Amino acid sequence: MPIQKICCIGAGYVGGPTCSVIALKCPDIKVTVVDKSQERIDQWNSEKLPIYEPGLYDVVKQRRGENLFFSTDIDNAIKEADLIFISVNTPTKTFGNGKGRAADLKYVESAARMIAEVANSSKIVVEKSTVPVRAAESISNILTANTFNKPNVKFQILSNPEFLAEGTAINDLLYADRVLIGGEDSAEGHAAIEELCKVYERWLPRKNILTTNTWSSELSKLAANAFLAQRISSINSLSAVCETTGADVSEVARAVGWDSRIGPKFLQASIGFGGSCFKKDILNLVYICEGLNLPEVAAYWQQVIDMNDYQKSRFSAKVIESLFNTVTDKRITLLGFAFKKDTGDTRESPAIDVAKTLLDEGAKLHVYDPKVEHSQILEDLTHPQVTEEPEHVRKSLTIHSDPYEATAGTHAIVLCTEWDEFVSLDYQRIYEGMMKPAYVFDGRKILDHQKLQSIGFIVQTIGKRLSR
Numbered sequence: 001m002p003i004q005k006i007c008c009i010g011a012g013y014v015g016g017p018t019c020s021v022i023a024l025k026c027p028d029i030k031v032t033v034v035d036k037s038q039e040r041i042d043q044w045n046s047e048k049l050p051i052y053e054p055g056l057y058d059v060v061k062q063r064r065g066e067n068l069f070f071s072t073d074i075d076n077a078i079k080e081a082d083l084i085f086i087s088v089n090t091p092t093k094t095f096g097n098g099k100g101r102a103a104d105l106k107y108v109e110s111a112a113r114m115i116a117e118v119a120n121s122s123k124i125v126v127e128k129s130t131v132p133v134r135a136a137e138s139i140s141n142i143l144t145a146n147t148f149n150k151p152n153v154k155f156q157i158l159s160n161p162e163f164l165a166e167g168t169a170i171n172d173l174l175y176a177d178r179v180l181i182g183g184e185d186s187a188e189g190h191a192a193i194e195e196l197c198k199v200y201e202r203w204l205p206r207k208n209i210l211t212t213n214t215w216s217s218e219l220s221k222l223a224a225n226a227f228l229a230q231r232i233s234s235i236n237s238l239s240a241v242c243e244t245t246g247a248d249v250s251e252v253a254r255a256v257g258w259d260s261r262i263g264p265k266f267l268q269a270s271i272g273f274g275g276s277c278f279k280k281d282i283l284n285l286v287y288i289c290e291g292l293n294l295p296e297v298a299a300y301w302q303q304v305i306d307m308n309d310y311q312k313s314r315f316s317a318k319v320i321e322s323l324f325n326t327v328t329d330k331r332i333t334l335l336g337f338a339f340k341k342d343t344g345d346t347r348e349s350p351a352i353d354v355a356k357t358l359l360d361e362g363a364k365l366h367v368y369d370p371k372v373e374h375s376q377i378l379e380d381l382t383h384p385q386v387t388e389e390p391e392h393v394r395k396s397l398t399i400h401s402d403p404y405e406a407t408a409g410t411h412a413i414v415l416c417t418e419w420d421e422f423v424s425l426d427y428q429r430i431y432e433g434m435m436k437p438a439y440v441f442d443g444r445k446i447l448d449h450q451k452l453q454s455i456g457f458i459v460q461t462i463g464k465r466l467s468r
């Protein structure tokens with residue numbers, strides 16, 4: 001029987017948008033997104049969604065209350081569903097005095113236990129969360145061991161990792177060039193894959209759906225993120241070479257990416273990658289390799305993260321060095337705090353590292369971001385992993401709702417997120433209100449450097465020496 005009811009456990013950046021698009025494209029399927037957080041569910045049911053994502057609200061508004069529901073009644077949604085997405089967070093956990101880092105599957109495990117406890121009919125259970133390879137085996141063990149007294153309840157576990165990118169999630173889902181579904185190589189496994197294919201085929205061509213065995217699918221998601229991050233670290237490593245030789249990293253990226261075997265995407269040098277996924281998924285891969293006794297492979301991927309950390313600290317050091325080697329009591333303005341444009345998400349944002357360094361060095365930090373909640377910025381910068389002195393941070397930090405207010409009287413602008421609105425600010429006006437010499441550090445390479453120089457700014461960027 002075709003899928004009639006879908007439940008998604010986890011109403012986050014993935015579960016919310018993915019299920020909204022499924023509800024939009026499959027009006028005859030009832031889609032219920034559940035979460036243990038009442039606050040998150042209340043937000044999904046309100047005018048102000050818990051996440052900012054272009055186009056999302058329009059989709060939610062069309063389907064909410066029709067065939068799209070957001071609820072904390074997890075048991076009921078599980079019971080009635082034919083297919084259940086597990087879309088919970090899979091953060092990194094540390095162990096062994098902080099030396100070891102691996103994916104923490106406690107939320108996936110608890111979702112699996114909830115399914116086992118309340119399911120009274122057979123289900124297709126789909127890993128949407130990014131998980132280590134062979135996680136489906138653990139999920140299957142939990143489900144079967146906890147339903148041994150329900151012989152009519154059977155589960156098929158599929159891996160269907162999500163490839164959306166925050167900031168373009170709705171577009172990515174509506175026009176996905178690749179849907180990956182992994183399943184067991186058995187008649188039941190193939191049937192389950194087919195059911196999920198039929199859901200996606202409502203709006204995507206079959207040729208865009210790739211089916212594999214479960215383990216290939218799980219590993220492919222980690223590999224895809226590792227490859228993307230590796231390209232960023234590769235070009236960033238060359239940006240340091242450019243700055244000392246006179247080469248221009250944008251020209252190098254263009255020349256390298258012109259080769260059709262390499263291609264131009266993900267070759268933009270910057271202060272480094274952020275977001276909840278790249279670092280976490282590479283750490284996950286590294287941990288798997290170590291567990292498989294493949295230390296050279298683990299070291300290879302670890303270097304992608306180390307390069308990213310180096311890039312962030314190199315950029316922060318450049319800011320301090322340029323400001324006469326001291327930022328103590330100097331007003332410095334961060335433009336952008338989200339990890340990328342068009343999202344309010346700050347998880348692993350490079351801006352946090354830059355801000356931390358500047359605050360540690362005694363700067364008076366002023367921050368403006370068009371979408372990140374002020375409370376989130378404060379929470380990120382006073383987090384115990386970021387500072388041992390939250391009071392000092394509170395005293396040294398001012399968060400603004402207006403870019404001109406944020407830059408008035410400042411010594412330096414440090415651009416951390418590539419928001420479009422930063423390109424069209426009135427820099428003449430900003431310059432006039434700033435301390436002199438007035439500095440701009442363009443960590444995303446989006447500004448017109450010549451124009452800024454002609455106004456009077458001293459400009460520094462990544463991967464290019466700018467003559468004054």
Ligand code: NAD
Pocket residue numbers: 009010011012013014015034035036037040074087088089090107108110111128129130131162163164165166276277
């Ligand atoms: P998120 O933190 O935004 O959302 C996860 C939600 O799951 C939270 O609201 C949390 O309350 C809920 N949750 C956790 N345990 C629960 C439980 N037992 N019952 C009910 N709700 C529970 O996370 P996210 O960004 O949506 O990521 C989810 C997964 O998708 C992760 O594995 C991530 O790696 C992967 N992923 C994320 C992205 C991205 O861009 N954010 C892209 C692709 C894949």
